[in-house]
Amino acid sequence: MLVVGVMFLAVLSVAAQQVSAQEKVVMVAKPTLKPAPSSDLSAKLWISPKNKYLQLKPGEAKEFTVKVKNRGENEITLSPELEVLPFAEYFLEESWIELVPEKATLKAGEKVTFTVKISIPENADVGNYNSVLAFTNETYTRGSFPIKVNSLTMGVNIWKPPVVKILRKYVRDRVEAGGSYTYEIKLENTGDEAVSLSPKFGSTRMGRCLGMGCPTELEEAWVSINSPDKIEAGSKATVTIVVNMPAEAKGIYQGAVNLGINDPSIREWNQEVRLNLVVWQQPVEPYEKAFTVPEGSGKLSIEVGVNQHAYEKFGSINEGEPTFIVTLVSPEGSEISPSARKTVVTSVINLGAGYLPPWEEESSGMYRVERINYRETFILEDPAPGGWKLKVMPSNAAKFEYTIEVE
Amino acid sequence: MQIFLSLLFVALAIGCLQGFQGQENAPSVTVSGKGIEEEALKKIKNGIGDAVLPYPGITYDSINVTARKQGSSISLEVLASAHPGLAEGVDIYSFIYDPGSDEFFLKGYSLENLHLSVKDDAINVALQSDELTQLLESMALFQEEPTVKRILPATSEKFYQPKTLFSVTWRDYETGNVVSALVDPGEGKLVQLWSREEQ
Numbered sequence: 001m002l003v004v005g006v007m008f009l010a011v012l013s014v015a016a017q018q019v020s021a022q023e024k025v026v027m028v029a030k031p032t033l034k035p036a037p038s039s040d041l042s043a044k045l046w047i048s049p050k051n052k053y054l055q056l057k058p059g060e061a062k063e064f065t066v067k068v069k070n071r072g073e074n075e076i077t078l079s080p081e082l083e084v085l086p087f088a089e090y091f092l093e094e095s096w097i098e099l100v101p102e103k104a105t106l107k108a109g110e111k112v113t114f115t116v117k118i119s120i121p122e123n124a125d126v127g128n129y130n131s132v133l134a135f136t137n138e139t140y141t142r143g144s145f146p147i148k149v150n151s152l153t154m155g156v157n158i159w160k161p162p163v164v165k166i167l168r169k170y171v172r173d174r175v176e177a178g179g180s181y182t183y184e185i186k187l188e189n190t191g192d193e194a195v196s197l198s199p200k201f202g203s204t205r206m207g208r209c210l211g212m213g214c215p216t217e218l219e220e221a222w223v224s225i226n227s228p229d230k231i232e233a234g235s236k237a238t239v240t241i242v243v244n245m246p247a248e249a250k251g252i253y254q255g256a257v258n259l260g261i262n263d264p265s266i267r268e269w270n271q272e273v274r275l276n277l278v279v280w281q282q283p284v285e286p287y288e289k290a291f292t293v294p295e296g297s298g299k300l301s302i303e304v305g306v307n308q309h310a311y312e313k314f315g316s317i318n319e320g321e322p323t324f325i326v327t328l329v330s331p332e333g334s335e336i337s338p339s340a341r342k343t344v345v346t347s348v349i350n351l352g353a354g355y356l357p358p359w360e361e362e363s364s365g366m367y368r369v370e371r372i373n374y375r376e377t378f379i380l381e382d383p384a385p386g387g388w389k390l391k392v393m394p395s396n397a398a399k400f401e402y403t404i405e406v407e
Numbered sequence: 408m409q410i411f412l413s414l415l416f417v418a419l420a421i422g423c424l425q426g427f428q429g430q431e432n433a434p435s436v437t438v439s440g441k442g443i444e445e446e447a448l449k450k451i452k453n454g455i456g457d458a459v460l461p462y463p464g465i466t467y468d469s470i471n472v473t474a475r476k477q478g479s480s481i482s483l484e485v486l487a488s489a490h491p492g493l494a495e496g497v498d499i500y501s502f503i504y505d506p507g508s509d510e511f512f513l514k515g516y517s518l519e520n521l522h523l524s525v526k527d528d529a530i531n532v533a534l535q536s537d538e539l540t541q542l543l544e545s546m547a548l549f550q551e552e553p554t555v556k557r558i559l560p561a562t563s564e565k566f567y568q569p570k571t572l573f574s575v576t577w578r579d580y581e582t583g584n585v586v587s588a589l590v591d592p593g594e595g596k597l598v599q600l601w602s603r604e605e606q
Contacts, residue, residue, distance in 0.1 A: 165595070167528070358601060360517070360574050362562050366517045
């Protein structure tokens, strides 16, 4: 049930976006509908369900029932008619829908069960189809759209299994400024005919992050694509994306390559390979911090560490645990490189209570590593009093913390 | 559900108990547990290999069992993984072992020991769904690395059909947003979608 709700929100969201794009009218994803006062309505009907969402392939058909009860005091004749939603991507055709009975007359308190059969023709395009089955003519107005009061909203997502499988649809990597990175996108044509390909840099998606704090867009000039112009039937092909990061690149970059696969079962925006690249530059100079050791101190402890997500990795640059080279510069200027006396690795383990999808409930109460904390402790006995300098050169760490403790 | 799982593993324990020992490429099994009789630990070590269910094509390289006394039974936490070249991640099982009947009852599992290509396939099947990609977009989860877990038929039956499925889950630990897709790898389609958005 929850899933159905989620899918409807998605449909509404798409619809709202399309209105925004075409008519420059700002609409929210969850419109607040204010029905007309009940005294204005001659027919008071209870309809269940009010919404129905189906996923069907071309050529498939599905039946469902809808119950309608006359809650008013007068007899009413129902002549259901199909109405189009003004903001739908596609509309369900009248010829695709069979309703039994076609009409019904209800006395006060009576109810009727309609059987609705939706048959999708073989040649239907994939997409989201929406329509309204109106049981009476009463309307109210939302903005400039008249809405049927006594209606069932029907949505059908028509889909086809993709003929071409895209074996990698997103690239997430940590890269260095000035570096060149190659990503191979493997495709498989499972059909019996060759499928043409024409990959292009750029995204057709809507709703991208804009403004402060958003990733920077990758520039087309930095990206080159090498691809065959078709994938033969029953064979595989590789599209190679090379990204040359400029030397001055900083921060997070995002972009997309539309594979241009001539497969009608794959929506245009669902054949994009998304690129998310985090530019990382390994420092060449250590971090430095001056501190003072008071007279009579017997021990100097330096703790350096980092707290990382379990899935945080260094991608193309490196993989491995964080390490820290610690150097201490004494008041006399001599450099000391103490060895780590103690290395501590701690993890934050999540038992997943309340945060798991229903089909992962069997793993409730089991351990899942959420964060890993690496700590190295360097100790120097009998440090000379005076001004010292701590130098830390991190590796495989995008951030670190340190503690200087003098006893 | 637990009854179903238990029955499944009773059958496994009875039917396959003799099958694991002496096999070539048998995993290295370690069993530890304080205050548990040596005889019971030995039986657990001999039987656990047949109670676990690696993904087809995978043979576990190591199985580590931690046993704890729980009344007259013994609870087992089992961590199993194949050679890193064959699969990555860890399969975790939670069993109740009955020393009297020498039977293993599955209580829970979290199975992530899969070949990278199997995980990629599951992710890509999920990403074919318009609804999923729209949710990932709206909940700002596209940049998160998804987890792929194997869902056993006894659980899948509740949501789709009694067959092995994959749960592909995007999670943002900072915001608490989660989107999960239940994927049928055989049919190459997403069969259920679930999401949780922090307000």
